[in-house]
Amino acid sequence: xxxxxxxxxxxxxxxxxxxxxxxxxxxxxxxxxxxxxxxxxxxxxxxxxxxxxxxxxxxxxxxxxxxxxxxxxxxxxxxxxxxxxxxxxxxxxxxxxxxxxxxxxxxxxxxxxxxxxxxxxxxxxxxxxxxxxxxxxxxxxxxxxxxxxxxxxxxxxxxxxxxxxxxxxxxxxxxxxxxxxxxxxxxxxxxxxxxxxxxxxxxxxxxxxxxxxxxxxxxxxxxxxxxxxxxxxxxxxxxxxxxxxxxxxxxxxxxxxxxxxxxxxxxxxxxxxxxxxxxxxxxxxxxxxxxxxxxxxxxxxxxxxxxxxxxxxxxxxxxxxxxxxxxxxxxxxxxxxxxxxxxxxxxxxxxxxxxxxxxxxxxxxxxxxxxxxxxxxxxxxxxxxxxxxxxxxxxxxxxxxxxxxxxxxxxxxxxxxxxxxxxxxxxxxxxxxxxxxxxxxxxxxxxxxxxxxxxxxxxxxxxxxxxxxxxxxxxxxxxxxxxxxxxxx
Numbered sequence: 001x002x003x004x005x006x007x008x009x010x011x012x013x014x015x016x017x018x019x020x021x022x023x024x025x026x027x028x029x030x031x032x033x034x035x036x037x038x039x040x041x042x043x044x045x046x047x048x049x050x051x052x053x054x055x056x057x058x059x060x061x062x063x064x065x066x067x068x069x070x071x072x073x074x075x076x077x078x079x080x081x082x083x084x085x086x087x088x089x090x091x092x093x094x095x096x097x098x099x100x101x102x103x104x105x106x107x108x109x110x111x112x113x114x115x116x117x118x119x120x121x122x123x124x125x126x127x128x129x130x131x132x133x134x135x136x137x138x139x140x141x142x143x144x145x146x147x148x149x150x151x152x153x154x155x156x157x158x159x160x161x162x163x164x165x166x167x168x169x170x171x172x173x174x175x176x177x178x179x180x181x182x183x184x185x186x187x188x189x190x191x192x193x194x195x196x197x198x199x200x201x202x203x204x205x206x207x208x209x210x211x212x213x214x215x216x217x218x219x220x221x222x223x224x225x226x227x228x229x230x231x232x233x234x235x236x237x238x239x240x241x242x243x244x245x246x247x248x249x250x251x252x253x254x255x256x257x258x259x260x261x262x263x264x265x266x267x268x269x270x271x272x273x274x275x276x277x278x279x280x281x282x283x284x285x286x287x288x289x290x291x292x293x294x295x296x297x298x299x300x301x302x303x304x305x306x307x308x309x310x311x312x313x314x315x316x317x318x319x320x321x322x323x324x325x326x327x328x329x330x331x332x333x334x335x336x337x338x339x340x341x342x343x344x345x346x347x348x349x350x351x352x353x354x355x356x357x358x359x360x361x362x363x364x365x366x367x368x369x370x371x372x373x374x375x376x377x378x379x380x381x382x383x384x385x386x387x388x389x390x391x392x393x394x395x396x397x398x399x400x401x402x403x404x405x406x407x408x409x410x411x412x413x414x415x416x417x418x419x420x421x422x423x424x425x426x427x428x429x430x431x432x433x434x435x436x437x438x439x440x441x442x443x444x445x446x447x448x449x450x451x452x453x454x455x456x457x458x459x460x461x462x463x464x465x466x467x468x469x470x471x472x473x474x475x476x477x478x479x480x481x482x483x484x485x486x487x488x489x
Contacts, residue, residue, distance in 0.1 A: 003029075004021065004025070004026050004029040004030070005029065005030065005033060005166035005167075005169070006166070006484075007169065008169065008224070008225065008226035008228060008229050009072065009075055009077070009169040009170040009224060009226070009229040009232060009233070010071075010226070010228060010229055010232050012026060012075050012169055013071060013072055013073060013074070013075050013116075016059070016060075016063065016073060016074040016075065017063065017068055017073055017074075019063060019064075022056075022060045022074075023055075023056040023057075023059040023060050023063075023073075023074030023075070023076070023118060024053065024056040024057055024060055026056070026074070026075070026076050027052055027053060027056045027076040027118060027120060028053075030076050030120070030166075030167055030168060031047075031049065031120070033165075033166055033167055034047075034121075034167050037165060037166075037167075037487070037488060038165070038167060040143060040148055040487075041142065041143050041145050041148070041152075041161050041162070041165050041167075042124060042139070042140055042141060042142050042143060042158075043123050043124060043142050043152070043157075043158040043159075043161040043162035043165060043167060044078055044121045044122070044123055044124075044158065044162050044167055044168070045081065045091075045121075045122060045123065045124045045139040045158060046081070046088060046089045046091070046121060046122045046139075047088075047120055047121035047122075048087050048088050048120065048121070049120065051087055052076065052118055052119070052120035052121075055118045056074060056076065056118050059073055059074035059116065059118060060074065068116070069114075069115070069116035070114060070115035070116040070236075071115050071116065071232060071235070071236065072112065072115040072116045072117040072170075072232075072236065073115075073116030074116060074118060075116065075117050075118065075169060075170065076117075076118045076119075076120050076168070076169075077112070077117050077118070077119060077120070077168050077169060077170045077171065077172075078119070078120065078121045078122060078123050078159070078162055078167070078168040078171060079108075079109060079112070079119055079122060079123070079159075079171065079172040080122070080123050080125060080155075080156050080158065080159045080171065080172055080173045080174060081093075081122035081123060081124060081125050081158070082125055082129050082155070082174055082204050082205050082206075083106040083108055083109050083172055083174075083203060083204055083205075083220075084102035084104060084105060084106045084109065084203040084204075084205065084209065085102055085105055085106070085109045085119055085122070086102055086103055086104050086105050087101065087102070088101065088102060088119070088121070088122055089101050089102070089122065090102045090122070090205055090209075091122075091138050091139070092125055092127070092128055092129060092205050092206070093124070093125050093126055093127040093128065093129075093135075093136025093137070093138055093139060094127055094128055094136070094138070095137050095138055097205075098138050100209070102209075104203070105203065106201075106202060106203020106204055107199075107200040107201075107202045107203055107241045107242075108172055108199055108200065108201075108203070108204075108220050108237055109172070109203065110203075111236050111237055112172065112233075112236060112237070115236045117170075121168075122158075123142075123156075123157075123158030123159045123161075123162050123168075123171065124136070124139050124140075124142045124157060124158030124161075125154065125155045125156070125157065125158060126154045126155050126157070128205075128206050129154070129155035129174070129176075129179065129205075129206065130155070130323075130409075131154045131155065131409060132151070132153060132154045132155075132177075132178070132182055132409070132423070132426050132427075133151040133152075133153070133154050133157065133401075133403065133404070133405070134151065134152055134153065134154040134155065134156075134157025134158055134161075134183070135151075135403075135405055141403065141405075142157045142158045142161050143161070143403075144161065144186060144187060144400045144452075145161055145164045145165045145187060145485040145487065145488055146164070146187070146188065146400070146451060146452055146453060146485045146486075147400065147450075147451070147452060149402055149403065150186075150399075150400040150401060150402050150403065150452070151186070151400055151401055151402070151403055152183055152186060152187050152400070153182045153183025153184075153185070153186040153187065153400065154179060154182070154183060155174070155179040155183075156171070156173030156174065156175070156179050156180050156183050156184075156191070156223065157183045157187075159171040159172070159173045159183065159223050160173075160183035160184050160186070160187035160189050160191065160223055161183070161187050163187070163189045163223055163224065163225050164187040164188055164189050164225070164484075164485055164488065165485065165488045166225075166484070166488050169224070169225065169229070170222065170223075170224050170229055170233060171222065171223040171224070172220065172221075172222060172223075172233075172237075173191065173220070173221055173222070173223050174201070174204060174218060174219065174220050174221070175191075175193040175218070175219055175220075175221060175430075175434070176215070176217055176218040176219075176319070176322075176434070177319065177427050177430065177434070178395075178396065178426070178427060178429075178430035178434075180192065180193050180221050180223060180442065181193055181395050181396070181430050181440060181442040181455070181457055182395065182396050182426065182430065183223075184223055184395070184442035184444075184455055185395035185396050185442050185444075185453065185454065185455025185457075186396070186399065186400035186452075186453060186455070187400075187453060188444040188447075188453030188455070188482060188483055188485070189223055189224065189225055189444065189482060190223065190224050190225070190226065190227050190229075190230055190441065190442065190443055190444070190472060190482070191221065191222075191223040191224075191230075191441070191442040192221040192222055192223075192230045192234065192439070192440075192441045192442075192465065192468070192469060193219055193221050193430075193433065193434070193439065193440040193441075193442075194219045194220065194221045194234065194237075194238070194439055194465055195219070195437060195438065195439045195462050195463050195464075195465055196217070196219055196437030196438075196462075197214065197219075197437070198219070198234075198237075198238050198239075198250060198252075198463075198465065199219060199220040199221065199234075199237045199238055199239075200214070200220075200239075200240070200241035200242075201214050201215055201218060201219070201220055202214075202241060202242070204218075204220065206326060207326065215322060216318060216321075216322045217315075217318060217319060217322060217434055217435070218322075220237065221234075221237075222234060222237065225482045226476075226481075226482065227441075227443065227469060227472040227473040227475075227476050227481070228469075228473055230441065230469045230472070231466060231469045231470075234252070234465055234466075234469070235252075238250040238252065238465075252463065252464075252465055252466050253463060253464065253466065253467075254466060255389075255464070255466050255467040255470040255471075256389060256467070257389055257467070257470070257471075259294075259474070260291070260294040260295075260296060260474035260475070260477070260478060261294045261295030261296050262296070263291065263296045263297070263389050263390060263471060263474075264296070264297045264387065264388045264389045264390075265291055265296050265297060265298045265299070265388060265389070265390055265391075265392060266299050266300075266301045266384070266387070266388040266390075266391045266392070267288060267298065267299070267300060267301060267391065267392040267393070268300070268301040268302075268303070268304060268308075268391070268392075268393055269281060269284050269285070269392075269393070269394060271303070271304075271308050273308045273309045273312065273428065274308070274397050274425055274428035274429055275397065275416055275417075275419075275421075276394050276397045276398070276416070276429075277397065277398045277399065277416050277417055277448075278417055279399060279448035279449060279450065279452075279454070280394060280396075280397065280398060280399060280448065280454050282448075283445050283446040283447070283448065283454035284392075284394060284445065284454065284456060286445065286446060286479075287392070287445045287446075287456055287475065287479070288392070290475070290478050290479055291475075293478075294474075294478060299388070301391070304391075304432050305377060305380035305381045305383075305384050305432075305436075306376065306377045306380050308428075308432070311377050311431065311432050311435055311436075312350070312428055312431045312432075312435075313350060314370055314373045314374055314377060314435055315427075315431040315432075315434060315435035316350050316351075316355070316359060316431075317359050317362065317366070317367075317370040318367070318370050318371065318374060318435065319359075320355075320356055320359035320360045320362075321359060321360065321362055321366075321367050321370070323356075323360055324359070324360030324361055324362070327360065332360075332361065335357040335360055335361050336357070336361040338353075338354070338357045339354065339357035339358040339360075339361050350424075351410065351422045351424040352410065353410050356410060374435055374436070377432075377435060377436050378436045378437060378462070381432075381436045381438060381461065381462075382461055382462065385460065385461035385464075389460065389464075389467060389471075390458050390459060390460050390467060390468060390471050391459045391460075392456060392457065392458060392459075393429050393432070393433075393456075393457040393459060394429045394455075394456070394457060395429065395430075395442045395454075395455030395456060395457045396426055396429060396430070396455065397414075397416060397425055397426065397428065397429060398414060398415075398416055398426075399448050399450065399452035399453070399454060400452050400453070401414055401415075401426075409423050409424060410422075410423070410424070411423075414426065429457065430457070432459070433457070433459045436462075437462060438459050438460065438461065438462055439459070439460055439462070439463070439464060439465040439467075439468050440457050440458065440459045440460075440468060441457070441458045441468035441469055441471070441472045442455045442456070442457055442458075443455065443456050443458060443471075443472040443475055443476070443481075444456075444481060444482055444483065445475070445479065446479070446480065447483070453483075456475075458471050458472055
């Protein structure tokens with residue numbers, strides 16, 4: 001029989017329901033792999049093994065009685081350490097929270113448990129989920145399973161690395177600045193940024209524990225080794241919560257294309273605003289050729305709705321406005337003074353300290369103007385999707401970068417084929433889908449000559465989450481899809 005860690009979450013759930021594999025055996029299999037292989041990766045950073053084994057035993061007893069809790073009955077899994085899960089620590093890499101243990105579940109975790117999942121651990125993040133690399137003072141650095149000298153990405157870096165390493169069959173992540181899509185691309189797994197508002201974010205940190213409002217731009221979504229598992233998880237996670245649930249219910253439309261060749265595809269891999277590395281480009285172009293071979297309609301786009309550079313500016317203003325809302329009063333007032341000074345000397349460009357302080361301390365009037373610009377972008381994307389079913393973009397401009405913990409996101413740089421660029425270039429290709437609230441699936445499409453994964457970003461119209469996932473499934477059938485890192489077979 002196929003080894004447990006090579007099964008998809010759906011296959012594992014089916015085997016457990018049929019009595020072919022016990023939930024306890026599956027859990028112990030993953031725990032053994034983490035014990036044996038986990039240290040070099042450092043993806044799973046906290047566990048409650050005793051409680052998880054008790055839940056797995058209860059799941060097996062339920063099957064013996066002819067009961068089934070749901071589509072994830074008895075399936076062991078981990079979740080990103082930004083989601084509260086009762087009985088598990090929720091540290092988010094913040095030293096001041098190192099002793100915090102959640103007493104209740106976030107909405108998303110509660111839904112996974114209600115579907116039968118056995119949640120046994122948490123995966124690493126950067127401090128307060130605010131970096132493209134997953135490292136912090138509490139749990140240390142998560143390494144990329146393809147090359148431990150490189151980052152797994154962030155902020156769902158532990159989630160993606162744990163999946164690629166075979167430590168869990170399914171993960172729950174969150175995405176504000178590519179935090180699902182970037183680590184999925186760099187670790188070679190699947191990740192889905194859901195349509196904005198589809199999955200409740202209550203119980204996600206940050207904001208602080210007890211926050212009830214939904215954060216702007218940020219969404220929850222699943223990561224997996226198998227594209228079909230994204231749809232399985234989405235069906236469990238989607239839908240209104242609390243007061244909203246009295247009014248609306250989620251019903252995601254089925255994909256209109258039924259075969260790979262039925263898809264109408266637009267793609268953009270070339271733009272001066274954010275060049276991509278040659279190694280990444282080659283794999284993306286191979287993907288376009290695969291879609292042509294399948295008979296799909298494929299058109300190259302010269303630019304993105306609203307203009308790539310202009311839409312990024314809107315995203316940057318909204319993103320930094322959100323970040324600014326959580327800055328302590330003393331630091332906020334200092335930032336306001338700094339923004340005024342930097343503005344006087346013309347240093348408030350995008351991606352600079354002056355630009356950040358200006359946008360993080362902007363007035364509500366300024367935010368409202370940016371929000372209106374966001375809705376105009378949404379309308380332009382909606383019009384484009386009258387012509388195309390999906391738009392294909394790079395997941396990120398470069399393969400996984402070497403670890404670099406010096407400075408901060410505004411002072412670091414990245415290398416793109418020998419040319420230095422600002423670190424925030426890593427946010428640029430993910431911004432269009434985020435600012436417009438669109439679903440975007442990251443799918444692995446091969447390796448560079450340096451044996452590093454490349455991810456494709458599949459974007460569709462609002463609410464067409466199942467269309468992006470279906471495209472990823474067709475693509476996996478036409479290409480190799482997920483590949484196991486050499487040391488983690």
